[in-house]
Amino acid sequence: MSWRRKRQGIEMLQKIYSKFIDQKSKEIFKSRLLFSLTGDYSEICKIVSGTDQAAEIRHKISFSKDRHVFLWGTGFWGDHLIKSFPDIKWQGYVDNSPRESQKNGMPVYDPQEFLKIYSGQPIFIATAFYHEEIHHQLLSYGIGEDKIINAGKLMVDLFDSQYFDLPFLPHAEDEVFVDAGCFDGLTVRNFIKWSGGKYREIISFEPDAVCLEKCRAVLKDVENLTLENMGLWSSKGVLSFHATGNSDSQIAEEGETRITTGMLDEIAGDRRITFIKMDIEGAEKEALMGAQNIIRNQKPKLAISIYHKKEDIWELPALLLEMNPEYQFYLRHYSLREAETVLYAV
Template identity: 35%
Template sequence: MSNSEKGVLYGTDEAADKQKALRASGNMDAGFQEMADKVYAHLTDEISKKIFEARLKYAAEKDLGYITGLESKYRNLNSDMQVYVEKIQKGAHVMIYGAGVAGHYLFGRFKGFGVNVDCFIDQDESKGPVDGQTGIKVITEKDLIDNKELYGGKTVVISYPVKPVAHEVRKRLIDEIGIDEKNIIMGIFDWRNNQGQYFDYFAPGENEVFVDCGCFDGATCFNFAGWCGSKGFEHIYSFEADPKNYEKSKELLAPLGKCELFPYGTSDANKKVYFASDAFETSCIISREEAEKKNFEGVTEIETVALDDVLAGKRVTFIKMDIEGAEYEALMGARKLIMENRPRMAISVYHKFEDFVTLADLVLSMHPDYQIAYRHYGFDDLETVMYVE
């Protein structure tokens, strides 16, 4: 079969070429607006339209206020996130507990929407007195005790994503240091709605077969099983490229049964790529240039696969992708699978400015009768999910 014939069967290459050109340019132009108009016509409800309009304005003007200013009825926020919305406003001053990967990530997010990070708190004195990555002061718990008048009234955001560790820190801050519990916000796991994400838009069907691209810690697979409930499910195919996350997930997912875990990234072809591996949820595929900028520190080579190859001939009903900006290539590598199965999909569309338009345009080139919905699960520009059915 020729490439042109494959293009007709599995989604047009012409659409893909337009999107590649747009992604390379990084600009919004008439072609982008044309795609946006096409996608808008396929949106299913008012919530989706409001989110789409906000992201379109944000993409054009780079003003985060278009997203943070969305009314709560247009954002799927849980009660913990409402606390963040109330306490961490533009101009607020906070201290981040933990000067590691999660703490640095929070610093970057807070900086992006105008929250001032006054210092990190970390018991590892070697990380201070100034954080080498951000230039922010690093203090210890002893410094908190010795300078209660200076620090005692400020909001502390605990960055640790492991709940038992975060709860232990919280208890220590309250009991031993005297920080008011109302001034403590728990960590990474609270700044988005992880429970409903990917599964609160669709109702489960019979004999669901789930493809999880970006397994991370295995939680999404368990959430899928819980979503299926008494109906049960037929099978799970899960992909996790980060070696440490893969090993953790392999152990955690074993009791679930009917779940195959693959140590690969998903892309448009079977190949080797550079990968920034931090055993966190932000591990991602990077270019050689980006690897060189890092002096190859924390960089490894991984294998990617095309879903069309590894799942050839398999029945699939639901695909989820949250793979740090590689969603476009992964969808290109799944065109045959999508054309043959017409699965429902939950795709993250916030990693690159154009994803909320170009990824929708790409799936519509495969099935023009697909309907599109958007839901937003974060309090900044992160965690917008596109639902396709």
């Protein structure tokens, strides 16, 4: 790489950095950038530590004289908690159906074994799926509420708050909202709540057929909603797609099925788009390129996932500033691991 290109790259990073409105966004950008360049997970730990949920976790642990902590659940959520909170003294796992006696160098107990050795340490509920049932189970064992850290609920609450929690996002009564990656319909519901039901139209895109049917079922009562069974891209066509029926579905060369793609510029027609959200598993750059006329001429509010690819953290802001240099940015993080970082452009 020539010195001129290096200098241009540095200048672009400086320009992006200057566009972040608040210090929190700047700190997330620096850590996210360093994580992309070095793979140093301590940068993700810094981002996670800045969430209210991490502060609540540390507050609860601070009341324990013995900082040793158990994890209830042996799934991947527990693995992420261990990585994101390396300073916590993890003592072991508990699982209702343990498949192994050890994990990550720590013992795995079934509930009865655990109760025999338990002596009042904090317990992390390390699953986002059955956290309420496990919470009730722990209470039934006589374990005090002050000893239970429902990390599962904290993770769900944090995830569910994304896209609409910023007080800096202005709302108009004629909102036309584009939901790229409808998945389970939750974002549409949250948009309606955020807008107070005052909007003109919602246009949702979901290329996964299984997810689309789920969305149709849960959103059947929503007015002025268009559900499109296609993916957004930089061109109209047909692409290979890996369909999983969950949030991992994505455009992929080795995909076992084919989907139709389209450009938002063409699909929107003469609509005035006011808000675009994208969480489309790495296709964000291509989809933004297919919406460049809208971005240039209408300057909609944007909430764009910026973590699927390492280069997203600099390529997506640079692309948006090329399309419309008037944008200013916020960054927020919505998980206790490396996923769910959102770039807001206003």
